[in-house]
Amino acid sequence: MAERLNATAGALLGLLRAGPRSGYDLVAEADTVIGGFWTITRSQVYRELTDLAQRGLIERGETGPRDRQPFQITPPGRAAFRDWVNTTPEPENLRIPLLLRLTFAEEIEPDELRQTLANHRAIHALRLKDYRKLDLELTAGGVPPEQRVTLAYGIAYESAVLEWFDHLPEPLTGNRLL
Amino acid sequence: MAERLNATAGALLGLLRAGPRSGYDLVAEADTVIGGFWTITRSQVYRELTDLAQRGLIERGETGPRDRQPFQITPPGRAAFRDWVNTTPEPENLRIPLLLRLTFAEEIEPDELRQTLANHRAIHALRLKDYRKLDLELTAGGVPPEQRVTLAYGIAYESAVLEWFDHLPEPLTGNRLL
DNA sequence: TCTTGACAGACCACTTTAGACGGTCCATTG
DNA sequence: CAATGGACCGTCTAAAGTGGTCTGTCAAGA
Secondary structure, eight states: OOOOOOHHHHHHHHHHTTSOEEHHHHHHHHHHHTTTTOOOOHHHHHHHHHHHHHTTSEEEOOOOGGGOOEEEEOHHHHHHHHHHHTSOOOOOEEEOHHHHHHHTGGGSOHHHHHHHHHHHHHHHHHHHHHHHHHHHHHHHTTOOGGGSHHHHHHHHHHHHHHHHHTTOOHHHHTTSOO | OOOOOOHHHHHHHHHHTTSOEEHHHHHHHHHHHTTTTOOOOHHHHHHHHHHHHHTTSEEEOOOOGGGOOEEEEOHHHHHHHHHHHTSOOOOOEEEOHHHHHHTTGGGSOHHHHHHHHHHHHHHHHHHHHHHHHHHHHHHHTTOOGGGSHHHHHHHHHHHHHHHHHTTOOHHHHTTSOO
16 A cells, blocks of 8 residues: 555645646645635646656646646556545644734733734735635636535635624724724 | 744644643644644644744753653744734645545445445534533633634534535435434 | 736745654552 | 752754746646
8 A cells, every 4th residue: 555645645645636737736726726725836846746647647648838837647656536535634723823922912012003903904804805706706617516616615604704804802902993 | 024924833832821831732723723724633733832942942951751752942943823823824724534525425325425434413403502501611711702613613624514414415315314 | 909907826944743662750550 | 969850941843734936738718
């Protein structure tokens, strides 16, 4: 039995099932498809691709224009993907620097704090808007709910966070709207 | 000007303001105080402590029983902490392996999927319960809302996630309650 | 023709993480 | 009282992840 796949490798195989792609393609696709809950860097992708190819789970295709190197999944790759996707998911991992700062809010300059909160709120509001828009588009395009669950998660999450922003106690917001 | 503090180092200084602690203590405390939105590993803590001590931001105390090495924050350490807490927070970083699997849900065995969803739902339900309980206790103990904002975030987040679990489309849940 | 900018990958120098490992002390219990 | 299980405390390392720079390619427009 070969080494277990890590989650990033598993995700790459998952994307490759739909057809050959280059590392560049994969970075872009991962960013839009799983970017909301999984981060992937360029270096990471190229390293995993090399590794997966060495293990025979993917195959390098013919080099295209601009050194483009497409990879396609092999039958062992599909099997390895199926194995991975059926393993129980690791616990989630959140890192929210804003909350880390807020833990020590007494030491933050009030103006700085208000500004930071307003900025972050705006980011979440924008994300929620984008998610909702995408969800509408997909729904209109006939994409069924079970293919929009991760999007639903994003919408639920961002909505909750906005709610939270809008109910922060006055001492933090300085009695002003964010 | 010395190197900027990373978020973990900042958090450690923040905790150390309340009095001397060992690395072991800090791991435990971080886990309960900021564990919901910031992960800290043992290795990370000991490495940062060594580094902070070298920079003079903390001081090593006398070794206690079982090689226990307490550290205490120095005046420069307090200054560095104040600087750090007033820098603008980095963007948040979520990694949710469950959603990564769910992206490829068609390939997951229905039974496996149901089981996984049920397990994860239970984890979130328990967390929500614990958060709510803690919130009630703190409120009863006279802790003001502005010192419960991170907890409020946790409650908002976990509530939203549970909502999401409870509205998953039937094809995923197999038409059964989780 | 020249220039700009998206495309595509390689490379490097980190930092961070998970978990194995190795000791130490304490309380129980046989 | 000896032994033994478990909590305590820290070190170490392989693997994973990050962020950035560098090099080159091609297409479109000035």
